[in-house]
Amino acid sequence: MATDHAQANAWLRQLLAEHSAESLHARLSADHTPSDRRLPLNPRTLERLVERRWQATGNDSDARAQLLDDKTVADMGAYEANIENFIGTVKLPVGLAGPLRVNGLFAQGDYHVPLATSEAALVASYSRGAQLITAVGGCTAMVIDEGVSRAPGFAFDNLRDAGEFVAWALQSLDALRAAGEATTRHGRLRNLRVTIEGNHVYLNFEFSTGEASGQNMVTIATEAICAYVMANAPVTPRYHFVEANHSGDKKASAQSFIGVRGRKVTAEVHIPGEHVRKALHTTPEAMVDYWRMSAMGGVMSGTIGVHGHYANGLAALYIACGQDAACVAESAVGVTRFEQTDTGLYAAVTLPNLMVGTIGGGTSLPSQNACLRLLGLDGPGSAHALAEVAAALSLAGELSIIGALCSGHFSRAHEVLARVRNNT
Template sequence: MSISRQRANQHLSRLLESHSLQELASRLAPRSDTPAISIPKHHHTLTSGEIAKRWHALGVSAEIQAQLLDPQTEQQYRSYQHNIENFIGTVKVPVGLVGPLRVNGLFAQGDFVLPLATTEAALVASYSRGAQLITEAGGCTAMLLSEGVSRAPGFAFENLRDAGLFVAWAVTQEEQFRLAAERTTRHGKLADLEFTVEGNHVYLRFQFLTGDAAGQNMVTIATQAICDYIIATSPLKPKYYFLEANFSGDKKASLQSFLAVRGKKVTAEVLIPGPMIKTHLHTSAAAMVDHWRMAAIGGVLSGTIGVQGHYANGLAALYLACGQDVACVAESAVGVTRFEQTENHDLYAAVTLPNLIVGSVGGGTGLPSQHACLEIAGFAGADKAQAFAETCAALCLAGELSIVGALCAGDFARAHQKLARG
């Protein structure tokens, strides 16, 4: 990552205003003294005594401790046993409601109220406006297109010949791979296997169905079992291997998103009559299409993966409220928004998200506040994950309509001024 000579010089000049070059170099040198603080480390069993020891080590005031370890959290601390290490308390994030959001999906049917946890003013208001618009238009159509969670181990061999012979063996072992994987889980199923050879490296991309769980841990454990089988039985032993070789797309945006699926691939559409756009968004279908066209080119010019306005806003807030792996927003927020004006001057709007990593069981979904939010949304428990994914796409569609409407009407800065600073 380069920096221009002018900016480098400006940055160095600011640093030298308060320190000499020798002092700056000294600050960057390694230190061998004992750290000033030592935090009692995680044990397999969470106890109130361990929590107290960590707070004592921090040496902060009782007032600060009370903000994180409030009476309810202290009473419920055992609930967090399998979701956190070095536990000291909980952080409270404001939760607001979006809805009703009408979804006409293969799995999601009805008017949904979604809790969003965020510290960003105007976000809930914006998504609520989009949800109201979709609902008044009769709801959006949503369709789950595909699903599967991947893990991609990589194997290194002496040469390309050995790599090729390994692949020739591995293609005959899919049933054994399936048996090894499915011995580790009651819910996961090995659905597909892809091979990629690069020189003497082989990447195996395993695709699993994970039921109602987001499935990140499930596929990791299952893939480890497959790797153990490979090491034990392969006639060609790799020099070394890694359980994940950065080929699955885990927690990052990648071009692979549009070629396959990781999580749940969902598309949603809605037709908004022109008069509704004028009433609710104070603009027109033509203006929104003009913005979409310019924003699409802007996305291409800036190198974004996908073309969309702000999927990450709604997904991060929903994931945080409902006990999802928030880091998965890095890949879940990849997608494409499309606007078109019809002959009747109505607006056709669609979103497609290929990497929605969501679950209605497992992970953080069982924590007290997060489970309560899932109950409010109607997605707690078994047989709800597919409907949850379709509703995620509907939420993103609501957000796209609202933000583009605000930009077209000149309301974007004014809304943030009013709600965030007013």
């Protein structure tokens, strides 16, 4: 996290040109004056509490009209389980990308995919890729694994005690499974991976979570397992934490390519050369050349996975459909691969960490549930299909952005769809 000395000196000179050293010191010193803008202690979504929060903000009438419109007031109760210190809702434009034809194990048919974003050109780009995929008969998509992990850590006095604890844990897997599964109707403990580091032990518990994304589910289940461990282990840990940062939760990690977190999905499409030229204004050869160079660029820059921009489409899909947007940090890890064939282009994506669900979380919120209904993927029985649609969407985005970079249209598209529109 070092900063180049010339850049650091330039920043220091800029600060000192605008402020004296004494004023900078004063600005950075603690201020113990009691705040006069405290929020009510009760975080619930109640009308009287919402009113008090707005009073604490200074009650900007224009801001209030935007965030607390009549529809939001009418639906206020629907947000109770999803937010604290509620003051309203934020509106993002939602666009449709598609049709996107998916020939999956679970997702079947043509989908118009709702994407919530403020980035001009994003929906147009994904829609272009989706239409290309549909024009050639659709992409094949397949959920190939699932599992959500939580990794508690346990500390001992020495390595000998840690080893004895691990031996007990391995022999007690059935009891640990029973303790965890007693907390949930849908979660099932599928696997346990053990890591010993000195006198620390990490137990990485992997659960299947049914139709839910499942992060809260596995946290509660793992907490119950930890309680069983503390009560029954022959060597009592000195201390423990329910998550010791070994599961990869909400971050890109090398573990993405070792196991699975969420749903692991792969999708592919074969595109004849004439479709590449007509839809993307480039050639299969140029797209493979770009993929080869960008893959090396990703390796040299230290990226985890090699792809163009999974995060763009996944973030827009997650926000629209009530997924945990922070999980884009891990979901947008994967590999894109292009190959030139005798007839055109082969393209594939593999995403091992798609954290999606169709029940729980934000999926029941009014707007987000409406987007899931537009997809026909709301409620039980749809989570695997949503994961396959997410992978197909990522494939569409890769085709479109790489096509734009190869044809020289990348900058022009942003200029036409963003800058010019904003100036107008």
